[in-house]
Amino acid sequence: MCVTPNSIDNGTDNYQTLPPVPSNDAFETDPEVWDLIVVGAGVAGNALAHKLGKDGRRVLLLERDLSQPDRIVGELLQPGGYVMLQKLGLEHCVTGIDSIKVTGYALFKDGKHAVVEYPMEGYAPDVAGRSFHHGRFVQNLRYAAAATPNVTIRQALVKRLINAHATEWQEGEVVKGVMYKDNAGQDRCASAHLTIVCDGMYSNLRKHLSDPTIASPSFFVGLILKGAALPYPNHGHVVLAKPSPILFYPISSKEIRCLVDVPGAKLPADLPAYLRTTVAPEVPESLREAFLAALDDSEQIRTMQNKQLPAKPLRQPGALLLGDAFNMRHPLTGGGMTVALSDCKLLCDMLQPLPAFSDPIETSRTTADFYTRRKPLSATINTLANALYKVFCFTGDKAHEEMRSACFDYLSLGGVYSSGPISLLSGLNPKPSVLVMHFAMVAVYGVGRLVFPPPLAPRPVDGPAAAGRGGPHHRPHHLVGGFVTQPHEEDQSFQRIGRLLKQVKSTKDFSTPPPVDSRPALQPVAETSRPVRDSNHTAKSLSTSPSAGSPSSCGLQTGSLGHPSNNVSLAR
Secondary structure, three states: OOOOHHHHOOOOOOOOOOOOOOOOOOHHHOOOOEEEEEEOOOHHHHHHHHHHHHOOOOEEEEEOOOOOOOOOOOOEEOHHHHHHHHHOOOHHHHOOOOOEEEOEEEEEEOOEEEEEEOOOOOOOOOOOEEEOOHHHHHHHHHHHHHOOOOEEEEEOEEEEEEOOOOOEOOOOOOOOEEEEEOOOOOEEEEEEEEEEEOOOOOOOOHHHHEOOOOEOOEEEEEEEEEOOOOOOOOEEEEEOOOOOOEEEEEOOOOEEEEEEEEEOOOOOOOHHHHHHHHHHHHOOHHHHHHHHHHHOOHHHOEEEEOOEEOOOEOOOOOEEEOHHHOOEOOHHHOOHHHHHHHHHHHHHHHHOOOOOOOOHHHHHHHOOOHHHHOHHHHHHHHHHHHHHHHHHOOOOOHHHHHHHHHHHHHHHOOOHHHHHHHHHHOOOOOOHHHHHHHHHHHHHHHHHHHHOOOOOOOEEOOOHHHHOOOOOOOOOOEEEOOEEEOHHHHHHHHHHHHHHHHHHHOOOOOOOOOOOOOOOOOOOOOOOEEEEEOOOOOEEEEEOOOOOOOHHHOOOOOOOOOOOOOOEEEEO
16 A cells, blocks of 8 residues: 555644554565565665566565665655656655655755756656655655555564575675564574565675675765755755755645755764754855754754765676665766666566576576666766866866856856757666766866957946837847846857857757747847047958858857757846
């Protein structure tokens, strides 16, 4: 069964904690050998047990604690993850937990902000990101797994892998199951043809199935903001703060999660003081009061060390490794659940043709390519997450800050320049070639900004320029990088950059096509004259009509380069 909206959400906080999933301790009904043992009933474990149980496999799902988990991450499921949830038949698990649809991101930097939407063309209306309390989502997945025929879910502490003799497994042997401690404290052995280990980031079994190298670049400090409204509803908010990013996103209709990234191996000695003096000034003004109010209750300040774990599998017959036990990336982009669900779907598809798992050689041959076939999606999301984290952190280095600004402004351009990267981040178009393309484009864009600066100094938004001059033939000012510029100034600057980008774009295929720009093409500026003075201070007339070699006659329209497109807005 899966919890329904009426059973947990009646306008109060009754849905705050869902009841534990009952442990099935009817040991007398256990088969002598299970088709599959899944260690860990988190996102990956539940999804895998549910799908394989529906395929007719006898599955034993073991979890240390079947009560609702309480974490400050795993609260944003990207649209690509939701699509995988649908393919696994588990999309109903995001309902009834006061989850929120997420349709894009709002980025903030130095008083500017850009809003970027997920490219959802061609998808059903219900496909979007989802944000929620992690524990509620996991409990719904557990209810779904427990209700699946052929699945037995049991609270147990798995201690070790075992071999065919029910003794501790050794290198070179076939994994034949696990030894675990049941609710009564009794040691038991469970045999299976295939064992899947997905027991989370603190796994004690990963060392047998991989060569782990774990890095800890930072901490997340978690707060819950109440009584506040996000500047852009149904969006994740990323603040490119100093020294590192701050995230805001809804986790219910009444609560906003704030995650403050604190770089380094240790947290500040006085964490509340650090949050007040260093972080609070970086928080958007509309959220600052709620942020400071959340700091008043120091017991509500939660911390978690972020980890990065490259996938380095050791292929052992009879066992596979999945989820955070196997592979982790910086959680900045919220890609972990998308990778886990994609891995589950891929593995289930690979196992589906086998009539049974009893032949370890045949099972190993069938799953031999699993770690290779998962790479396009997992490597794209992992690389993007780790790279964006490095770029978004403030280091004080001038060259790094140029790249940081270039990345923000590149996403602000709109068109393919925002829809391409956001399609990667969302898991909807996880192609390594598209990732490499946009890395190159950002680099070219950043260099172009330095080599070809705007020809005329921009005018700040404040003052008469902000209001515009009006008139029937007046061409409106455009907002670029937080400044108002005349159209021809903007055109000249972006056309120079555009020529560089066009050289790269002309030889590549952007998998996400740019949206159709409905604006009319820019018309040449009418020929006018303005007085100048020669060396003798004699007034002369200078024609301002574009010549054949001028930037404005290069033939490149600035539709998606110089102007925010339909899926992005930029303001100050």
